Amino acid sequence: MLSGECSILSAARDLFAEHGYDAVSMSMIAAEASVSKANLYHHYRSKEDLYFAVLRDACDGNESAWQSILAAEGPVVERLRRFARQHLEDICANPTQVRLIMREVAEHSEHRGRKLAEEVFGEDFRKVVALFQEGQARGEFRADVDAAFVAGLLLSANMGFFQWREVMRHMPTAGYADDPGAYADGVTRVLLDGIAVRTLP
Amino acid sequence: MLSGECSILSAARDLFAEHGYDAVSMSMIAAEASVSKANLYHHYRSKEDLYFAVLRDACDGNESAWQSILAAEGPVVERLRRFARQHLEDICANPTQVRLIMREVAEHSEHRGRKLAEEVFGEDFRKVVALFQEGQARGEFRADVDAAFVAGLLLSANMGFFQWREVMRHMPTAGYADDPGAYADGVTRVLLDGIAVRTLP
DNA sequence: TAATGCACTGACCGAACGGTCGGTCCAACA
DNA sequence: TGTTGGACCGACCGTTCGGTCAGTGCATTA
Numbered sequence: 001m002l003s004g005e006c007s008i009l010s011a012a013r014d015l016f017a018e019h020g021y022d023a024v025s026m027s028m029i030a031a032e033a034s035v036s037k038a039n040l041y042h043h044y045r046s047k048e049d050l051y052f053a054v055l056r057d058a059c060d061g062n063e064s065a066w067q068s069i070l071a072a073e074g075p076v077v078e079r080l081r082r083f084a085r086q087h088l089e090d091i092c093a094n095p096t097q098v099r100l101i102m103r104e105v106a107e108h109s110e111h112r113g114r115k116l117a118e119e120v121f122g123e124d125f126r127k128v129v130a131l132f133q134e135g136q137a138r139g140e141f142r143a144d145v146d147a148a149f150v151a152g153l154l155l156s157a158n159m160g161f162f163q164w165r166e167v168m169r170h171m172p173t174a175g176y177a178d179d180p181g182a183y184a185d186g187v188t189r190v191l192l193d194g195i196a197v198r199t200l201p
Numbered sequence: 202m203l204s205g206e207c208s209i210l211s212a213a214r215d216l217f218a219e220h221g222y223d224a225v226s227m228s229m230i231a232a233e234a235s236v237s238k239a240n241l242y243h244h245y246r247s248k249e250d251l252y253f254a255v256l257r258d259a260c261d262g263n264e265s266a267w268q269s270i271l272a273a274e275g276p277v278v279e280r281l282r283r284f285a286r287q288h289l290e291d292i293c294a295n296p297t298q299v300r301l302i303m304r305e306v307a308e309h310s311e312h313r314g315r316k317l318a319e320e321v322f323g324e325d326f327r328k329v330v331a332l333f334q335e336g337q338a339r340g341e342f343r344a345d346v347d348a349a350f351v352a353g354l355l356l357s358a359n360m361g362f363f364q365w366r367e368v369m370r371h372m373p374t375a376g377y378a379d380d381p382g383a384y385a386d387g388v389t390r391v392l393l394d395g396i397a398v399r400t401l402p
Numbered sequence: 403t404a405a406t407g408c409a410c411t412g413a414c415c416g417a418a419c420g421g422t423c424g425g426t427c428c429a430a431c432a
Numbered sequence: 433t434g435t436t437g438g439a440c441c442g443a444c445c446g447t448t449c450g451g452t453c454a455g456t457g458c459a460t461t462a
Contacts, residue, residue, distance in 0.1 A: 020308065022223035026450060036411050038452080043409090047450065077397070103307070105368060106300070107221065117368045125372060132396075141396045149377055149387055150396055152369060153358055160357025167306060167318045168353060171326060176350055186350055194395030195333075195342045195351055196278070206439095227420060237441045242421065244439090 005043050008033045013054045017096040020103060021051055055104065058097040059120045066090065070127045076135035077192065083131070084184040088158045092180050098162060125151060150191070157187045206244050208234045214255045218297040221304060222252055256305065259298040260321045267291065271328045277336035278393065281355075284332070285385040289359045293381050299363060326352060351392070358388045 011032035015024045026047055030037040044050040066086035072079055091098050105117045125148075132147035141150075161183050169177040176183045212233035216225045227248055231238040245251040267287035273280055292299050306318050326349075333348035342351075362384050370378040377384045 020221055020223065022221060025448075027448080035409095037450090038412080039410055041451065042411095099307070106303070106307075106364065114368050114371065117365075118371060121368070122372070140398060142398055145387070145391065145396050146377065148369075148372060149384070150391065152361065152365065153388065153391060156358050156361025156365070157354055159361060159364075160353065163307065163360075164318075164353065164357070167315050167322075168349075170315065170319060171323070171349060176347065183350070186346070187354065190346065190351065190354060190395065191391065192395045192397040194391065194393045195346050196393040197340060197343055226418075228418080236439095238420090239422080239442080240440050243441095248420065 008035060008040060008043060008050070009054060009057055012050055013058060013096060013100065016051060016054055017100045017103075026050075055100065055116065058100050059116070067127075070131050076131060076138060076140050079131060080135070080192075081185065081188045083128070084154060084158065084188045085181055087155075088161060088180045088184040091158060091162050095162070102159075102163075121155075125155070128154065154187065154191060157191075158184065209236060209241060209244060209251070210255060210258055213251055214259060214297060214301070217252060217255055218301045218304075227251075256301065256317065259301050260317070268328075271332050277332060277339060277341050280332060281336070281393075282386065282389045284329070285355060285359065285389045286382055288356075289362060289381045289385045292359060292363050296363070303360075303364075322356075326356070329355065355388065355392060358392075359385065 008029065012024075012029045015029055015032060026037050026040055029050070030040055033040075040050065044053060066083050069079055069083045069086055101116065101120060104112075105114070108114075128151040129147045132141060132150050135141040136143050136147065161177075161180065165177045176186065209230065213225075213230045216230055216233060227238050227241055230251070231241055234241075241251065245254060267284050270280055270284045270287055302317065302321060305313075306315070309315075329352040330348045333342060333351050336342035337344050337348065362378075362381065366378045377387065
């Protein structure tokens with residue numbers, strides 16, 4: 001990839017992620033990348049083509065550290081704890097990509113957004129589901145909860161942190177907005193043990 | 202409110218919620234409302250003015266049935282269960298408003314979106330926090346978890362259902378995408394009891 | 403040295419944008 | 433009955449949009 005093309009892609013990614021497709025003009029991207037607008041059309045056939053290139057680029061770099069965590073050995077509970085932390089850390093470390101894809105899912109969930117989400121998150125989601133199922137098979141987790149349901153719950157909790165942290169930061173008694181690690185640990189703990197006071201059986 | 206103004210507001214709300222601010226033109230709104238574009242500017246000073254009116258209108262109608270649930274008598278656990286169901290039902294019944302506000306939070310979380318979210322969700326959030334705190338004071342919930350944290354977890358889970366249901370519908374073994382009630386019950390159950398197999402103390 | 407190919411540009415296009423303006427219509431009121 | 437004021441419209445404004453195109457500068461190759 002040439003430097004010109006790279007700077008275009010980078011500028012477009014930042015702008016699209018921050019403002020959305022329609023709010024960003026080709027002139028803005030050209031100015032941000034310090035190239036002429038015509039140059040954009042030399043590298044990409046259309047605005048949509050550039051947008052898809054940005055999306056494709058954002059999806060490529062999601063080979064994450066937590067892939068190995070899921071496949072590791074040892075107690076599922078411990079793997080789950082480490083995964084939750086790493087996953088949330090990854091999300092927070094790549095806000096641009098996450099925002100890009102979240103926006104796409106929100107606005108086109110029934111069309112290409114769904115397909116995109118499946119391609120990007122699908123395999124990962126299935127791996128988390130498999131982890132929960134392994135936990136159930138090992139007798140670490142209760143068998144009467146749906147693994148996909150719990151996986152969705154965990155990912156929703158992490159996504160919720162990412163989406164609402166700015167709002168939560170200004171809510172009373174919510175001091176965890178600045179500590180993803182503590183949040184993820186809290187999620188794991190509640191997910192495993194619940195919040196109800198345990199009564200002897 | 203007159204019929205013309207109402208149809209404008211309604212058309213604008215639908216279009217803004219579905220496509221976002223920049224993707225919607227005044228001409229589109231005028232056509233959708235079957236009025237002239239000039240008429241839009243007779244009722245609203247600018248596009249932004251109309252957008253804010255839509256936002257204000259969407260925020261007004263959120264006096265929900267679950268307000269009384271939170272304030273009711275009886276075991277907190279039962280109130281929590283009923284709240285989770287009703288809250289998710291409300292979200293799913295008003296997708297337009299929810300999408301509108303979600304978009305605003307996502308794109309302007311650090312500016313007016315934050316203020317908006319506080320005004321719309323702030324009081325509700327605090328009530329849910331208060332419910333958890335009451336549960337802790339009554340000895341129904343463990344005291345060593347932060348109430349605001351758990352409240353955020355619950356709301357994130359419900360929001361996650363709303364946001365990802367279209368994607369989830371096409372994931373294997375995830376059959377709960379069409380049943381908000383069952384999902385909410387599942388969230389409550391996991392939140393209360395966790396998924397770990399209980400070992401005798 | 404001449405020719406080829408490509409990154410890149412300024413000037414430009416028709417269309418659509420947000421917004422304005424002069425004017426029509428009609429119910430309310432004197 | 434004459435007047436007023438607000439709902440409403442068609443035509444239009446300047447600007448910006450996505451996109452095009454002829455042309456320039458500069459390596460690489462023959």
